[in-house]
Amino acid sequence: MISALPLRFARPIDPAAPSRDWRWLVFFGLLLAILAAGIVEGQIARGDRGITPINSSGDFLTGGIKVDVTGDNAEDARQKGWREAQRKGWAQLYRKTNGSDGPQLSDSVLDGIVTAIVVESEQIGPRRYVATLGVQFDRVRAGQILGVSGRTLRSPPLLVIPVYSIDGxxxxxxxxxxxxRAWAEYNTGQSAVDxxxxxxxxxxxxxxxxxxxxxxxxxxxxxILDQxxxxxxxxxxxxxxxxxxGGPITGHFAARxxxxxxxxxTFTMTGPSVKALPDMMEKAVARMDRIYTExxxxGILQTDRYLVLEKPVEKEDLPAEAVSSDDSALPGEIDASVPTTVPVGAASFNVQYASPDVESVSATERNVAAIAGVQSASTTSLALGGTSVMRVTFRGDIAALKAALEARGYTVQQGGNTLRISR
Incomplete structure (x- = not known):
């Protein structure tokens, strides 16, 4: 005989239990997602990393020029120092290019072919200027005097991944x-490798x-390469x-x-101590460039055909008007991006501003160009780490330009036909 006795030890089934388990799974899933996002954000946004590459233009650059001059005041001494640096830089560039002493150019001619003064280090006194400078020369204008052709062998753009190994x-x-840092600060403009x-x-x-x-x-x-x-x-x-x-160091380098x-x-370099590491890296990058250029x-640096998705355009496939009739023509000496004439009713003024880096130069040019009445604003004398000079074409007098700059939040000092702005 079977009796219907209640199951005392059976656990009652709670219909809400599956939903509670589902909510717990969602909670832990969100927690893990937040932790993963924090780790990813920390890896991307934090840490001591990032060095912006500099000087990627194709202009000629000379560096390590030491000047020690005096003047009537600090600004006069600085201008004389830059003038002397231009003369020394031209002599250094000509000797490096042609192996002999070249013609001595006047300051007015040098002003026309110098595109920037790079301040490596400087000390400014009340009447004395001591600095180590670099001078950048326009490739087209200076190349004509140097006898250097405007056409050079140039590689396709090649992405650089500098692998550094220390302590294994x-x-x-x-x-x-x-x-x-050595790769970021290397002057790649004069290299045949892009x-x-x-x-x-x-x-x-x-x-x-x-x-x-x-x-x-x-x-x-x-x-990645397309990126x-x-x-x-x-x-x-x-x-x-x-x-x-604290002892000697040895660097093992490989060009891949x-x-x-x-x-x-591959090659090896040595140094007396860790203090020689920056100089070793600088020389190693220069040697790497020679290796890649050779x-x-x-014909070793040939692009992998599996990395090129598009078929190169042949000259025969181009329209007739797109084919130049004179293949030996050199680019013009005048830069079309800089206006050569001042518009009617406008005047040109020099504006001096601090330029610690490339980003500050671009930002200042944009801010000045956005002022109502400004026709053009372009830097004519670039001194990274120092004071650069901008030429501003403005519809109005210098007093109106000064007021407009002050309205933009600048502190403006006027001296003759020149304004000096700061923030």
Whole structure:
């Protein structure tokens, strides 16, 4: 006989239990997502990383010019120092290019071919100016005097991934390194290799890392190269070894190329102590450039055909009006972007402003150009790290321009036909 006894030990089923379990899963999922987002944000936005590359123009650059001059006041001494730097820079450039002393140019001619004064270091006294300067010369104008042709062998744009290894730990942009700094500060404008250098900030740390240099798949490489506008990749590597703390250092360098990480050449450099590391890196980058330039001339730096998605345009496929009839024509000496005549009813004034970096130059030019009545605003004398001079064409007198600049939040000082602005 079967009796219907209640199951005392059976656990009652709660219909709300599945919904509570689902809510707990959602809660933990959101918590993990927040933690992952925090880790990713920390890896991208934080850390001591990022060096903006400088001086990528094609102009001639001379550096390390020392001047020590005196004047009636600080500004007069500074101007005399820059004049002397231009003369010394021209002599240095001509000797480097032609191997002999060149003609002595007047200051007015030098003013026409000098595009910028680079301040490496300076000390300004009441009547004395001591500095180490660099002088940048326009390639077209100076090239005609130097006898240098405007046409040079040039590689396709090549992305640079500088791999730096110390204590056996390789890195690229995870932290600032002397290897990255040397590449960022190298003057690539005079090289036959078209280097594409990045600042190493933001997504660069994820896309351009040591792991990427070991990948061989062309699909992902095409995505990265398209992101940076490059046709192929260069991987210069540097490995530093310390003999003992504070002792001599040894640098092992290798020039590599392409997604297959192809080795072109290696070399070794030594230094007496860790203080010699910046100078070693600077010389190593210059030697790397020579290696890549020789490889380009030898036909080694050939772009991987699997990285090029578009077929090159042949000359026969171009319309007739797009084909130049004179292949030997050199670019004109006059820069069409700078107006040569002043519009009717407008006047030109010089505006001096502090230019600690390239971004400040662009920002100041944009702010001044946005003022009502300003026809053009372009920097005529660039001094990174010092005071640059901008030529402003304005419809009105200098008093009106001064008032407009003050309305923009600038502190303006007037001296004759020149204004000096600051914030």
């Amino acid at each position: 730990i390789p890195q690229v942009f995870e932290q600032r390194s002397e290897w990255q 280097y594409v250098r990045t600042a190493g900030t933001g997504a660069d740390t994820f896309l351009l890392n040591v792991g990427q240099t070991g990948r061989r798949g062309r699909v992902w490489w095409r995505v 940076y506008g490059a046709a192929d990749v260069l991987m210069p590597t540097a490995r530093i070894e310390y003999s003992y703390p 190329f392409g997604p297959d990480n192809r080795l072109i050449e 490889a380009l001339a030898a």
